[in-house]
Amino acid sequence: MKFLLIKEIMKCAQVYALLLMFAFFTSCGQNRKEGKKIMINSETIGVITAHGPKRITRNVIQDRKGNIWIAAFDDIFRYDGKSFTNITSKVSSARFFSVLEDRKGNLWFGSIGAGAYYYDGKSFTNFTTREGLLDNAVGSIYEDKKGNIWFGGSGGASRYDGKSFRNYILDGNAMYEDKNGETIPKRQLYGVGPIIEDKNGGFWFGAGGVFRYDGKSFTNFTHNGKPFKNVRSIIEDKKGNIWLGGADGLWRYNGSTFTNFTQDFVGHIYEDRKGNIWTSSQKANEGRCVLSRYDEKSLTDKKPTVTEIMSKHEGNKGMIFGILEANDGSIWFGTMVDGVCRYDGKTIACFKGKQDQK
Structure with missing residues (x-):
């Protein structure tokens, strides 16, 4: 009888230990998925300022309500057409690189060093490597057709489905899905920057090269047998062409061949509603940076019409x-020293302090 009693006690102890272990791992899993909540009084969450960002400004978007959102090294700003509001001054001192409004109207902010922030208008949720993000340096954010949120940064990219992260590793001239929870002791010189989904459901990643992911494997694109270098921008235009910008200049891919438009370094590409292609480029030999517009009607010409909107020596x-x-048709852009600027078709106004007409 005594032996049976001891046996039953041991069984209970084993079951209890298993329950504790299950509870521990379940708790850890939930923490990795949910992110760290940052609660701030929604009535005092923003600080109204008389100016926009004063430091390097990396990204500008417009939300469904017409507000302009700006990611800069001195916080995230919102412009309502009358005044600027600093949204993150009470949340983080990190440098911000990217901003996205998702299909539900919520905002995502990417920082360098503090991971990504989700903002629902009332509170913030912070996602870092502890929650499963590949790296805490988030240079770009993208939402795909299924509503997944992608983050590009040092070492590769992460996809968040609302519950957990799936990571993709950048390894020299290759990318692959991380299925083993790898740690990366040595980061790539260039992390993943731009991410887009094309009309056929393939994903393009810009890094030290150009990669397309079909859901199963990655293809590394080259030109003249050489990989692309330091790709900073990728877009798909209304006709389905893929545009690439980086250290090798501006390129267009029609599905079979690449066409080069300039060999100057191109940092950003944007297609406006008329189909014109806007670029920011750096003419190293001349020591100046240029905001340019490629006329849509001449894009099929060998030498398309290019208008320089702004040039800084x-x-x-x-x-x-x-x-x-x-x-309203105005063009907004971020700068290195002038904060955020707006071009109305005639003049350029920057909002670093006093509005500076250029």
């Missing part, structure tokens, strides 16, 4: 980022 300090066409 300041070397790297004149670099331009994050081009946007707003609802």
Whole structure:
């Protein structure tokens, strides 16, 4: 009888231990998925300012309500047409690189060093490597057709389905899905920047090269037998062409061949509603950075019509980022030293402090 009692106690102890272990791993799994909540009084979450960002401005978007959102090294700003509001001054001191409005109207912010932030208008949720993000440096954010949120950064890319992360590793001239929870001791010189989904459901990634993912495997694209270098921007135009910008200049891919438009370094590409292609480029030999517009009607010509909208003879300090066409047709863009600027078709106004007409 005594032996049976001891046996039953041991059984209970084993069951209890298993229950504790299950509870521990379940709790850990939930923490990895949910992210860290940052609660702030929604009435005082933003700080109204008389100016826009004063530091490097990387990304500009417009939300469904018409507000302009700006990601800069001195926080995330929202412009309602009258004044600027600093949204993240009470949340993080990180440098912000990217901003996205998802299909539900929520905002996502990518930072360098503090991961990604989800903002529902009332509170913030912070996602880092502890929750499953590949890296805490998030240079780009993209939403695919299924509603998954993609993050590009150092070492590769992450996809978030609302519950958990799936990571994709950048390894030299190759990319692959991480199925083993790898750690990466040595990061690539260039992480994943731009991410887009094309009309056929394939995903394009810009990094030290150009990769297309069909859901099963990655294809590394080359030109003249050489991989693309330091790709900073990828878009798909209304006709289905893929445009690439980076250290090798501006390229268009029609599904079979690549066409080069300039060999100047191209940092950003944007297609406006008329089909014109806007670029920010750096003419290293001339020591200037240029905001240009390629006329849609001449894009099939060997030498398309290009208009220089703005040119700055300041070397790297004149670099331009994050081009946007707003609802009123004005062109917004970020800069290295002037914060965020707006081109109304005639003049350029920057909002670093006093509005500077250029």
